[in-house]
Amino acid sequence: MKKWLLPLLITAIIGYILYSWAVGGFYNTAVEYQENAKTTWSKVESSYQRRNDLIGNLVKTVQGAADFEKSTLTDVINARAKATSVNINAGDLTPEKMAQFQQAQQGLTGALSKLLVSVERYPDIKANKNFLELQSQLEGTENRINVARDRFNESTNIYNKHIKKFPGSFLAGIFGFDEMNRYKSDAGSENAPNVDFKF
Template sequence: MKKNFLIVIFILISVTVLWIANTYNQLVKLNENIKTQWGQIENVYQRRADLIPNLVNTVKGSAQFEKNTLNQIIEARAKATSVSVNTNDLNQNQINQFQRGQDHLNNSLSRLLLIMENYPNLKSTQNFYELQNQLEGTENRINVERNRFNDKVSSFNTYRNQFPKIIIANFFYQFKEKGYFRSQIGSKKSPIIDFSN
């Protein structure tokens, strides 16, 4: 009787340990998927940052252009590339901080592209046209990678927040709930360009 009781206890402990190990390993896998996807996001944002100096130089060489706009773009690029995110702590605050820098850069680029409509000589140059197309393609890539990131975060957060998995997740710092990319307030509004000044 006592032997059977010990065997049952041993089996229960073994099953519990195996379940905990399996849950931990699944959390590791989902967390690594998020880190990998974050790397993809950084990659496409870096591609955009690398295109900007070429775009600015093309604009400078092709038109007597509003220096203020070019300076704003260069400044926004510097701020956007200076934001550092710890991939082991992708919380909502860090995601929002990263996104604010990128949104500022995006607004400056949007303003440049809208203003370019009034410079037909620049618009017609092949270099500008190609750079503009690459920039638009990069913006599409950014959107795709952000959506994929949010999907990975959703999978992770859903898995980690299920009971009793949340108990195991809360024992480990790296398994804290992750943050999402969200639309910024006012992001659906087009930038306003005013040439009256």
Template sequence: MKKWIIIGVIVIAIIGLYSWASGIYNKAVTLEQDVKESWGNVNTAYQRRNDLIPNLVETVKGYAKHEQGTLTAVIEARAKATSVTIDPSNVTPEQLAAFNQAQSGVTSSLSRLLVSVEQYPNLKADASFMKLQDELASTENQILTARTRFNEAIKPYNNNINTFPRNILAGMYGLKQKPYFEAVAGAEKPAEVKF
């Protein structure tokens, strides 16, 4: 009888330990899926911006033929930004910084393009250009929202795998902390607009 009690206690302890460990892992997997979904939303927002850029460039091209250097810079920045890809399950701070840098190149070149547009009153009054400019502004807001939600998805994941005793099991499972989106260097300074 005593033998069966000891075996029962051992079995219950093993089942309890297994449930506890698998619960920690399953929670981390669920939170990581939230991170991947959020990263997909970030990519979708950036893709929308990249899809709008050729239309914007073509519209401006018709009015501002001698702004070719600015238009080329926008096209090159877009190409560079679309070449940087990240796997959200293995994202590193360096990869995120490279992605962020490539995207800031697009933002910078678009800003220069929109400033150069101020010289063309007919273009500013063109309905298709105004619609594209509004869509671009809306897309920039979507990018901000997606990046914010990505950071919001990262926090519970990082908290989950960094708290004791979960951090011990997370290390055994190979789970690593994920980086947050951060502002690009120099973003704290206001943009300088010259006409």
């Protein structure tokens, strides 16, 4: 073997090892983590969709009470329509879009809370088997939403750490991997709610 070929061969081998590491070690792992985060976001949306479906059935059950407050039902129906109209592509989770999504969901949560408080004044509705079952399912769904949001943040954290650690931070720019946004709590949620039992 000629002496001038040896440095060329060593350079080619080192180049191949670096390329294999960059593509196999960093790129493929980044894709896997990013797709996992997108999937967990889909589960967040799925949990919210389940809640919206249950709220629709709850509203129909409550509408059966002829003397129930129409303005309260209208608020829930409008908030539900707004919440279902705000969708985010999992590949485009910008802070602005997530805030818009969260604001729509927060509006629905507020309207639903008002509805459930209003129901307290209607013993027939409170005793309705369908209403009680839907209310129980809604409580379970709220827990699912919380778990789904936590899992989304965990998978986003894994992805973000992968692309931010050196040398991943250098390769992320080359391969076009951007930081993903986490789901943040509603503004003011760190404060205890003001509960008023006056009717």
